[in-house]
Amino acid sequence: MRSVQPGARGPPWEDAVAWDFSTEPQFQEQLDWVDEFCRSEVEPLDLVFPGAAYSRDPKARALADPLKQQVKDRGLWALFLDSELGGPGFGQLKLALLNEILGRYRSAPVIFGTAAPDTGNMEMLAAYGTEDQKRRWLYPLMNQEIFSAFSMTEPQGGSDPSLFQTHATRDGDEWVISGEKWFTSAGARADIIFVMCTNGMFVVPRQTPGVEIGEYPALHNHIRYNDVRVPLDHLLGPEDGAKVLAQRRLGGGRIHHAMRTVAQVRLAFDIMCERVLSRESHGKVIAEHQMVQEAIADSYAEINMLRLLVLWTAWTIDNSSTRQARTQIAACKYTCAKVLREVSYRALHIMGSLGTTNLTPLQAMWVSAPTMAIADGVDEVHKVTVARNVLKGYQPHPGVWPSEYIPAKREQARKKYASLLAADPELAAWADRASRSAMPWT
Numbered sequence: 001m002r003s004v005q006p007g008a009r010g011p012p013w014e015d016a017v018a019w020d021f022s023t024e025p026q027f028q029e030q031l032d033w034v035d036e037f038c039r040s041e042v043e044p045l046d047l048v049f050p051g052a053a054y055s056r057d058p059k060a061r062a063l064a065d066p067l068k069q070q071v072k073d074r075g076l077w078a079l080f081l082d083s084e085l086g087g088p089g090f091g092q093l094k095l096a097l098l099n100e101i102l103g104r105y106r107s108a109p110v111i112f113g114t115a116a117p118d119t120g121n122m123e124m125l126a127a128y129g130t131e132d133q134k135r136r137w138l139y140p141l142m143n144q145e146i147f148s149a150f151s152m153t154e155p156q157g158g159s160d161p162s163l164f165q166t167h168a169t170r171d172g173d174e175w176v177i178s179g180e181k182w183f184t185s186a187g188a189r190a191d192i193i194f195v196m197c198t199n200g201m202f203v204v205p206r207q208t209p210g211v212e213i214g215e216y217p218a219l220h221n222h223i224r225y226n227d228v229r230v231p232l233d234h235l236l237g238p239e240d241g242a243k244v245l246a247q248r249r250l251g252g253g254r255i256h257h258a259m260r261t262v263a264q265v266r267l268a269f270d271i272m273c274e275r276v277l278s279r280e281s282h283g284k285v286i287a288e289h290q291m292v293q294e295a296i297a298d299s300y301a302e303i304n305m306l307r308l309l310v311l312w313t314a315w316t317i318d319n320s321s322t323r324q325a326r327t328q329i330a331a332c333k334y335t336c337a338k339v340l341r342e343v344s345y346r347a348l349h350i351m352g353s354l355g356t357t358n359l360t361p362l363q364a365m366w367v368s369a370p371t372m373a374i375a376d377g378v379d380e381v382h383k384v385t386v387a388r389n390v391l392k393g394y395q396p397h398p399g400v401w402p403s404e405y406i407p408a409k410r411e412q413a414r415k416k417y418a419s420l421l422a423a424d425p426e427l428a429a430w431a432d433r434a435s436r437s438a439m440p441w442t
């Protein structure tokens with residue numbers, strides 16, 4: 001193993017010989033359709049009937065369902081699921097390109113059948129469910145006949161799963177679940193909840209006696225499971241397999257969030273660029289002030305760095321596996337929170353007073369940046385993962401000096417030319433002079 005091997009836990013560098021940043025024309029046509037569809041159908045729905053796409057109200061459904069049908073007719077429904085899991089099998093890279101559009105519009109993910117938290121739960125069901133479990137829950141979730149939630153975090157701690165206490169006890173032909181969960185997104189409106197217990201992952205219908213949903217927080221629910229009884233076949237995957245299932249679920253979810261964040265920061269960037277060209281201050285358009293140019297230039301670079309990281313990660317998942325891409329996924333997780341924070345703040349600031357209101361999407365975007373750094377695991381934990389995994393590709397160098405200590409390397413290199421230097425004193429003197437001038441600090 002070389003002692004310096006950047007990105008050692010990613011795909012081997014040797015494999016990455018073919019670089020192509022173009023989108024195949026057939027899929028680009030689909031993306032163009034999605035772009036137009038979102039502008040002309042999804043955005044107006046969001047503006048006039050916010051929440052209609054998620055609603056169970058028949059009148060709201062009558063507005064949203066025809067849009068979902070159009071997506072299905074285009075073969076773009078539930079793109080996140082690979083073919084072996086029952087989806088269209090387009091892969092993560094194409095999903096990333098799609099999410100770069102969908103992430104701009106509040107209800108687009110649900111209109112395209114790719115909305116969290118259902119997507120991650122469906123991935124778990126597709127990968128670990130029995131045929132009967134898939135028939136009962138996966139296909140209805142895919143068709144949005146039912147909705148789901150994921151109950152993992154507990155009030156006493158979220159980052160450290162060893163602190164979780166919710167447990168299932170077997171009693172005859174039932175499991176009895178007791179414990180308390182916190183921040184279960186959309187728990188109150190879910191039909192089924194995936195409950196992570198210390199000894200397994202369980203599917204709990206929300207209406208089961210003993211499921212007690214607290215009043216606060218309103219959207220991310222505090223739920224008590226008071227001796228909740230479910231049949232034995234509500235255990236998903238193996239007994240004691242909850243951690244593996246949760247990792248599988250969260251890995252996919254994180255990269256999807258990152259893909260949609262690219263859409264968000266591009267929107268912030270578009271708003272900022274339009275504004276700086278439209279407004280004047282101190283005798284010139286704002287765009288001509290150098291500090292504004294710096295904000296544009298930094299944002300441009302950061303957005304593209306994030307985008308390339310996300311696309312590379314999606315490519316890695318397609319070409320190997322989510323597990324293989326776990327270091328990259330973790331890097332996407334904290335990078336998207338950082339870029340969202342930086343770019344949305346710059347855009348908000350450049351909008352002046354208007355930026356501080358909720359009359360543009362910027363304020364909500366900026367407020368969501370801290371959330372992004374916590375949801376799906378706090379940034380610190382992901383940074384630890386990246387550092388640990390990356391460092392596995394390195395080894396300590398013996399002695400006091402690092403392997404790149406130039407005098408030692410030069411001494412080593414001189415051995416290669418030893419006979420030449422010995423035979424030609426003039427050349428040896430030239431080499432000495434040249435080496436000294438190349439090392440001005442000596």
Ligand SMILES: Cc1cc2nc3c(=O)[nH]c(=O)nc-3n(C[C@H](O)[C@H](O)[C@H](O)COP(=O)(O)OP(=O)(O)OC[C@H]3O[C@@H](n4cnc5c(N)ncnc54)[C@H](O)[C@@H]3O)c2cc1C
Pocket residue numbers: 117149150151152153154155156157158159160182183184185186220371374375376377378380381384
């Ligand atoms: C919008 C949103 C939606 C969510 N949806 C769900 C959901 O659907 N289901 C669900 O189960 N949970 C959900 N969560 C909860 C989320 O998973 C937890 O908030 C997260 O895992 C952190 O747990 P915590 O809030 O208990 O923070 P803690 O674990 O108490 O961490 C608090 C702080 O301590 C520090 N810290 C913790 N660990 C480390 C470490 N190892 N190294 C350095 N610093 C550290 C960090 O600064 C961290 O921010 C959601 C959270 C948000 C914000």
